[in-house]
Amino acid sequence: MFEESELIALLITVGVSFFLLATRKIIITLPSYQFLLVSFGFYLASKVCTVLEGFFWETALNSLEHICAILSCAVFFWWCLRLGTDKESGR
């Protein structure tokens, strides 16, 4: 069974997704915004897996949750790297 905190975290993450959707016109002006959105996508996927693992395929979804978390962190790291170089190049 899932924990309450996991459900709350998922709901808040979905709420943030709507926020990103609403501000997409400005977000696309941010440097390397694609990486930031992909990172958030993986983060959202990990939260979904966390909740779903309480219902079925516990082991597989748990592994998927952690893989999504790694990918989210890795892409975020790449975005951080691009943030400085993009700024430097004046883009």
Place this chain on the structure above:
Amino acid sequence: MNPIVGLNTVSVFFILLSFGILLVWKLQKLIPTDLFLPAVLFLFLGLLGHISNLLEWSGTAPFIDRYGDLADILQPILFAVFVYTMIHHRQREQIVASEAKYRLLVDNQSDLITKLDAKGNFLFVSPSYCRLFGKYEKDLFGRPFLEEVLPEDRTRIRQEMDILYLPPYTCRFRHSAQTKYGLRVLSWSYRALLDEKGKPLAIVGIGRDITDQVQAEQEREKMLQRLEAKNRELQSLVYISSHDLQSPLVNIRGFTGELKTTCEQVKNVLKECGQYERIEPLLKDVEQSLYFIDSGAEKMQTLIDGLLKLSRIGSMELTVQTVHMNGLMKSIIEGLRFQIQKSGCEIIVDNLPPCYSDLYQVNQVFTNLLDNAVKFLDPSRPGKIHVTGQERNGVCEYRVIDNGIGIAPEHHEKIFEIFHRLNPDGPVKGIGLGLAIVRRILDKLDGTIRVISEDGRGAEFIVTLPAVPAS
């Protein structure tokens, strides 16, 4: 090792790398503090979540799981805050860039730019304004615009600016101002900025230093006045000289006639006395001299008449009316019937549009043109003169086309000069005043004249005159 522990360790590794990179960018001042802090907090919460997972698996600190749950909840919120901060930061950058762009335009503008409140006090002045007046923006801020206007101009400018409160909420004026570079004349164009209710909130104005232009205008005006005075003087000189020369000339011609009569009488007396043969050569000399005096005086009379005519054009009173050109042309041809018949030429007159001018002067213009066309026909071919006309854009254009001897292009302008004759020794007599009179009359009537011609190929004189107004 448990695979979940391994996965979490990799995540922690990437989070620490991200943190390190952000720190480097911060130290290099590539990202601002307001962006750095939420990003670091976001990463910290991620780190806390993953560490809590690791510790949970190892079972060393079960209490930390509660903090891990809290971090999981707070992390997306921090992400939203972080993104919001970035958006805010980007918008601020765009505003700064936009302001810099407009600031660049305003700062490098040679025209003067001002913004006043509804009472006419300065809210903004461009650097060009400050440079001209040798003042700083802060000194002018809140001060009335009228303080920079010369006291004698202030009442007028205040009245001019009152117009800004009425549609179309714009005004233009010029005034003198004491600037760093002395007394200058400034020209302003002001526009009121209105609120939703249509009430003026502020006034923006663009000004330009037009001192040099005003000085040039004044110079031009003075020159024009002097030119007009000289012209009047010259006209009156020509008129007076021509007029005063008439009386001695009449005397010369009169007494020449007297002398001729006396000579005839002397000749008759000598013939009766039988002495004529002795004095005949002497009398012939006298008669020849009298002939030269008479013909010279006659030529002089023609010249004086022409000059008088020319000088009268400048001072003539015009009676502008609708001139029916068809009827006028008929009467001109009637007047020239003798010359036309003598030359044997054919004259074709198309239907001509009426013009709006002085009947007498237009008559003079076309009489001269037709007279010239008849005079300068080519004897080697049958003469043909065609008069045509049309109205276009408020102007009537008439053409007098002949197949005469033509005019070489280099003489096209000279023929309108006074006393200029193309062939002074030619068979056609004249003093070179006809076309000069035509041009002066047309100048007076707001008309124009030009010629299209080539030597030996006829000539086409194009005259324009104002058309009859539609109303």
